[in-house]
Amino acid sequence: MxxxxxxxxxxxxxxxxxxxxxxxxxxxxxxxxxxxxxxxxxxxxxxxxxxxxxxxxxxxxxxxxxxxxxxxxxxxxxxxxxxxxxxxxxxxxxxxxxxxxxxxxxxxxxxxxxxxxxxxxxxxxxxxxxxxxxxxxxxxxxxxxxxxxxxxxxxxxxxxxxxxxxxxxxxxxxxxxxxxxxxxxxxxxxxxPRVGPMRDIVATIQPEQDEIVRADITGSVCVQGAPGTGKTAVGLHRVAYLLYAHRERLARTGTLVIGPNRSFLQYIEQVLPALGELQVKQATVDDLVARVEVRGADSAAAATVKGDARMAEVLRRAVRSGIRMPAEPVMVVRGSRRWRVPAYELEEIVKELAARDIRYGAAHDALPQRIAHVVLVQMERSGEAPDDRVQDAVARTPAVKAAVKACWPAVDPAKTVLRLLSDPEFLAEAADGVLDAEEQKTILWAKPARGLASAKWSAADAVLIDEAYDLVQRTSSLGHVVLDEAQDLSPMQYRAVGRRCSTGSATVLGDLAQGTTPWATGSWAEALGHLGKPDARVEELTAGFRVPREVIAYATRLLPQIAPGLAPATSVREAAGTMSVRAVAADALDAAVLAACDAALRHEGSVGLIAADPRIPVLATALDAAGIRYVSPGEETSAEARVTLVPASLAKGLEYDYVVLDEPSGIVAAEPDVRTGLRRLYVCLTRAVSGLTVLHTAPLPEALTSA
Structure with a gap:
């Protein structure tokens, strides 16, 4: 030693x-x-x-x-x-x-x-x-x-x-x-022990983590990391390293850290400033695509279809549905002369632009110049000597503008998506051979909106609108993007992130075993393809440095059911930590939870009380009655308020020195299906750094008791 x-x-x-x-x-x-x-x-x-x-x-x-x-x-x-x-x-x-x-x-x-x-x-x-x-x-x-x-x-x-x-x-x-x-x-x-937000791990970086941190900026990296392996910290330190090694380049192109929710971003926000890096922006995927106000919500089935990669083709067809072949020639009048562009020549131009599959808006801007160029060629053949100013003037003539409007009309991306979700015939035309009739019915709004102002957009709709905007005009790319908790993104969300680093690189962080959305990633190869980074190097971290051995071993019992292809996580910690699983009577559960929180508060460090989302109001009332001060995820703890009351849906990415886990079966039951529920439970079980207390009245999932 x-x-x-x-x-x-x-x-x-x-x-x-x-x-x-x-x-x-x-x-x-x-x-x-x-x-x-x-x-x-x-x-x-x-x-x-x-x-x-x-x-x-x-x-x-x-x-x-x-x-x-x-x-x-x-x-x-x-x-x-x-x-x-x-x-x-x-x-x-x-x-x-x-x-x-x-x-x-x-x-x-x-x-x-x-x-x-x-x-x-x-x-x-x-x-x-x-x-x-x-x-x-x-x-x-x-x-x-x-x-x-x-x-x-x-x-x-x-x-x-x-x-x-x-x-x-x-x-x-x-x-x-x-x-x-x-x-x-x-x-x-x-x-x-820690109280407050996440801190840096610069003093404790391990060799396998350091290799990821210092990976070259020209390549993208995907980190499959079991709980407690430090994947989030590795991603943040990678940003700090890249800013050190390529400061001038990234000062021009920018960097971005993308997290799953605001609570998570508040939890990690102090890491980079502690390393002297103040210019890294942080956002959620919802922030990236916030072109409309989200006021509605989808069913799991509708969100899954809207998040499917096939929607990209549906949107492409919808955006380009207004393209029409010209039926009439264009007659341009300049002074005493008239110049005629025949319909067949206009059709060749339109077909060529359509075949090139360039951005719809770029083609719309190019079409009048292409028509004007044909006129200029005719002028030159007749003995004139026109210059670029003449071409620009021709492109702005009413006749050319009218032809462009008829052949390649301007498109409003939000209105296009609104029409797709409101008009069954328009959706059927755009989705023909891509989505079946049942899938089309699933995503159609029951009450079509009368206009953009009355539309109750969902989070998945906002992603579709962002895709439509990119089909019209290219999205600006950053130099490097860190995407954390990536396993929960839909293919369309991956595409939205990929647009932000199309000319840069990415660091993708996640754990397939912690995927808790109906559209959760099935494999990193599939996810990286949607992101536009199919050649990204995939690294796996299995050695946990924060989660105690007993805790990770207990949670790993769920892996055969939730992610059978993953290697079991291990812990290299010398301290085994403390762990307790206790059954209590139904009418004694709240009292047992309060007693467990009180016992955890006798130790140094933070305490996380994690429960199914429907249980949070009940536990909040119990904590208030007992005089135990608490905060919500994302709020900073203090010496006076070391307990954080955590809905299970927000537990991902967070960690606490001591965790009190309320009713595991309730956490599983709150999800749409058992597998997703078990994954959510896996996340909640692995938030503990020093000690875990599990309290339950209903039977535990069989996977936890059969080992």
Missing amino acids: PSHVPTQGSSPSPQDRTDHSPDPLGRERSHLASSRTALRAMRHDVESLDITDVTGNWVNAKILAAEMDDRIKALSDLADTPLFFGRLDYLHAPGTDLAEGAAGEQFYIGRRHVHDADGDPMVIDWRAPVSQPFYQASRRTPMDVRLRRRFGYTGGDLTAYEDEYLTDPPEGADPADGSGTSSKLLQSEIER
Whole structure:
């Protein structure tokens, strides 16, 4: 095991005597204090810059001022967050083939770069190439590292360190195996209780996670991750890494993190700012397609059909349904002369544009120019010398405009979708051979809207409208998109996300076993095809670092029924955690839930009370009556309110130190079918980090009791 130097006042380990300082812990604390002073100086230097006369106009001045403000925020010193968490001691000097470090030189690895007044680094950003061995080096592959040191903190105070010798240690030292997970400090940091939003995992990134984080920006990555494997954190750290390695490129093209709901986004929103990245936008899929107000809801059957990839072809036909072949020639009058474009020539132009399958709006804009070009050719043959201005003038003539309107009329995407969902004949024509009669009937509105203002759009309708808009005009693409909880997206939602990264790359995160929508993804190959990233590399994370062994083993009993093709998740945690499954009388369930919450509150950390959505009002009343303060998902917990009352439908992606799970059968019964219900239960069971208490009155699902 790696040696551990405990808090101040303990006797030193053999490794202490290998340090050049008589007080190794004091020396590290001194470096921490100096680094914090240097960071404050860096911030002060930015704050004191005078940019009054730097820019030439007020627009650039405003942009520069905003960038300066962001830089100042990025240089903030968070008192309770370690400025550095590790140290690397390299073996060789620069110029060798093995290392970037000088002989005996030490690199402190932290959340951001810090340099002294001379510009010499005091802390190296964890994303820098020289920092990578902190995550990847081992006794088997030392990467020219002599020693890796990890630091332990209490609040913002450095209280411990731990050494791993990756090459032959000094005499008397106890060599570490360098595997990382055997580190006591690492285990302590992974298992540390938390109150509030998700925090970064930069100090605990494992080799397999680091490989995903640092994957090249030109390729897309899909991470199939079991509960507790850190897939969400990996995705967020990947964004931070890409912004470090490709800042100029992504500053132009942009980045986006897409989560399943607002509660989830509020839970993760502090991770990137803690790493100094302030410009990453976050959104849900509903936010992306919010072109209309959603006021209605679909049945599961209707939402499933609307989310089917076949709807893309139905929409394409609907958008292009107004294209007509010309029946009359176009007569253009210029001065005393008339120029005639025959109908057959117009038809050739229209057919060519239709065959190219370019965006409908682009073809609509191109058609008058193509007609005008035919006129220009006639002018040149007659001895005239027209230029581009003449062509533009011809394209704007009433005759050409009328021909374009007749052959290729403008399309309103929302009105097209409204007509599809309201007009059985129009839908039948567009869906012929694509959707059967029953499917068409399923998605037709029972009460057709009279106009856009009265339409009660559903979330699935909004996705269809977004697809229709893209058929008319290309959607802007970002440089990189992170899509979390991706297993719950419909094919049409995947297409909506894919449009936002059509010229960029994507990091897709999810767990097929946690798919809880009727249209949940069946395979990543299928999902990535809909996303437009069929060549994305699929990585599987099965080693859990947060969920206790007993808890993950209990939840894994459901896998044969909900995702038989997935490898069972494991836990590498040394602490097994606590777990209790208790049957109680029906009239005693509420009291048992309150008692379990009270017991969990005696421990440090957050408490999540998870129940089927219909039970939430009842439990809220019980908590109020008992005087137990609680918050809703997405709201920040505090020392006074450490309990979060979580509807099962919002539990995905969240985690709590202690979970009290109310009536598993109720969670299953609240879903449209048993398989979806068991997947929802699997999600809820795996939200616990330190302890899980399951309370039930009805029999548990057979899969949980048969093992």
